[in-house]
Structures are given as structure tokens and as C-alpha cells.
Amino acid sequence: MKEGKYNLLIADDEKEIRDILRLLLEGEGYELSIAENGREAIDLASDEIDLYILDVNMPELSGFMAGAEIRKRYEAPMIFLTAYSGESDKVMGFSVGADDYIVKPFSNMELLMRIKAVLRRSERGCAKGLAGKKSKLLFQDLALNLENQSVLRQDEVIPLTHTEFKILELLVTHKRKIYTLENIYQSIWEENAVGDSTIMVHIKNIRKKLGDDSRNPKYIKTAWGRGYYVEE
Template sequence: MEKSTILVVDDDKDIRDMINIYLVNQDMNVHTAANGIEALDILENTKVDLIVLDVMMPKMDGMKACMKIREKLNVPIIILSAKIDDADKILGLTIGADDYVGKPFNPLELLARIKSQLRRYKQLNNNFKALQEEVIQIDELSINISTHEVFLKDKQIKLTPYEFKILVLLAQNRGKVFSIASIYENVWEEDYVASDRTVTVHIRRIREKIGRDYIKTVWGVGYK
């Protein structure tokens, strides 16, 4: 089985080294960077399966790096930060992160989250690769399931894996209303927690990219 490759970005060498030890012990390839600029340089020439990204770093912080990465890549990003307020977590999700872990953290918990994100990401990619080419056309929006591409008119829209999966779920079931819990359980394939705002944040991000007309809110029920 092909090894997973992880990029760990943190200005604290001790943290980089500690995460590296845990990942290497799990038979993963690891690259490290001390700031966002170094991370972007590595990503120019290296294919990675997941990025662990600190927020507070010199030269280029994690939030700006996350936005830059999302312009080109859809791999899972786990934010590390000492800022653990809900507003900071929502900001991290809004700019493209898939998970958010507060500092100080338990290395075993971080490892479990990395494995979980890798499992979902690879399963998602495998599922789409297994499908025959299928294009869903809704007005000026074109969704190609097999190539994982979305176009609005002639402009390609960059979506994260989970944004894409939400869009496909709703597009393949036009007219059907999905509750927030149903969307979460279909896309993330785990039980929904009532206080979790992940779905609403992802819906907002999709609307920012393709416009509000394609995903309708059915008040008190969900989205279609």
C-alpha cells in the first residue's frame, strides 16, 4: 500500500519533531516547514495527502497559507492553534481547513484526526474515480463527477473535497430537501452533533464560490 505523505508546518521545531516521530512510527512520509512560505515552496514540487498547519508563524501565518494552498489543492488541512475560541475555529473552516485542533494538544488525538481525514479523503477520491464519467448540468453550473471539476459558465470553481461532495449530493437529488444532520451524515459518514456548524460553514463557502441561487434554504428544514 502506498504510504501517505504529510506536510507539518509549525515554527516550533520541537512540535515539528514530535509530530514527525508519531507519523513516521505509523509508516508515513513526512515533510516539515517552519512557516507558510516554506510550505508553499515544498508544495510546488511535492505531492502530499494532508497538511498540518500552525496559525501563528513568522513570514506567512497559517491562515494566509491556508488560503494560498486552497487556490491550488484540495488535500485535507488540519489547523493547529492556541486560539480555540469558536470564532477562530469558524474562521479556520471558512478559509478552507477541514479540522481544527487547539494547542496544547494530545499527539495521539492529532494522530487519530490525521488518520480519520486521510481515510475519508482517500475513500472520497476512490469513490469518484470508480464512477463512470458523469456531468451534471444545472443552468450555467457544470459538475463533472469523474474529474472532480466544477465550472460556472467558462470559469473553473475550486472546491474542497467536502464542498464538492455536498454539491454533488444536492445536485444529484434536485428538489429533495436535506437536513443539516442528513448532509453531515452523508458527506462525513459519521453521526451528527447538534451543535456542530460544519455544514452551514461549508454551505456558505460553496455559495460564495458559485452564487446563492444554486443552493436553496428551506427554512426550518434544510437545503436543496
């Protein structure tokens, strides 16, 4: 945050989209950094950026590739814009560090709500880490550090995104409680589920990063037809 304002980086190769987003977001009081492609987005990335909004289908370097490079150095949340709504695209986006995924065309109100929700979750997570009464959660052979939102297994750091970490933290904090997809969505996003496969994609990515077999999971269990949970 710079001078009390959130700093957003927008990358889109369509000038019309960039101009619309500039008018909309500056009108809402956000500071903006504008990139015309993925390479410019990487060059403009910095610790001062509070949120990245990246178009997926950009020439030279896609939003996914740019996001993956940015995520290697910076932890600010990331939203992808795309014309495709397929699950494979969402899996790709979330796997490279996305916190949300918006399908074009979208309304101005939807975009603003998603931005505010992602920033609110990120800010709340940081505040919780700074003021947290308990800075670490232990679960089986995993150690969840609530201050820097990292997961450690022995000497191995498991790189989860902010949203993936919050889902795992939710389940570990309430062991044996079965959470439906709607329960998880409402707990993390603090709004009603949008009816897509977002949570399932996140669970799939968490399991993959933890090396968990979905058919015989060690960490996140499936209560068929009901939801997900963890045991002691």
C-alpha cells in the same frame, strides 16, 4: 502516496509540537515533511504531499496565508491547527481551502482520527472519479465534474474545496431531499456530528463562491429549522 505510505507535510513554529507530531505520525507509518513556518511549507509543497497540516498562528506567514498559496497549485486536503475556536477563524480556514479544523489542545487520538477521515474521503473521492459511471452532474447552469471535482458555470470555473464539492454533490444528487446539519456531516465525514457550526460555515462558503444570496438563494435552499436542499 510514496512507496505505499501517505506523505504528510506539517508546519508549526513550535519545536515541541513538531517533535510530538513527528513521533506520533511516524509511529503510525506516515512519511513526513516538516516545516518551521509558512514560507517553508510553501517551499516544501509538492504533488507528492497527500495531506497538509498547518498551524494557523505562525510568524512571518500565517497558516492561512500559506494554505492559500499552496491551494493555488495543489489539491491535496488540508487541516488547520489553531488555538482559537471562533466561527470567524473557521470561516477563514475553510475559505482558503481547509478540509478540517482542529482546535488546540487536542488529543493524539482525535488528531489521528481526523487525519484518517480526511485521507479516506480524499481517496474515496478520487476512486469514485476514476471509476465513476457518470462523470458529470448538471444542475441548473452548473456542471459538476466528478473526475476532477470542479464546478463550471458557462466558461467560469468556480473553485470549491474538496469538502465543499462533496456537500454540493450530495445535495445535487438527491434533489428536493432536505438534509439536516447532522445528515450532511454523517454523509461527508462518515461519523457523528461534532456539534459545532462546521456545515453551516461550508454552506456559507459555497453560497458565496456561487454568488448565492442566502436570503433568496438560487442554488442551495434553506428549510428553516430543518436543513438544506436543492430544487430541480
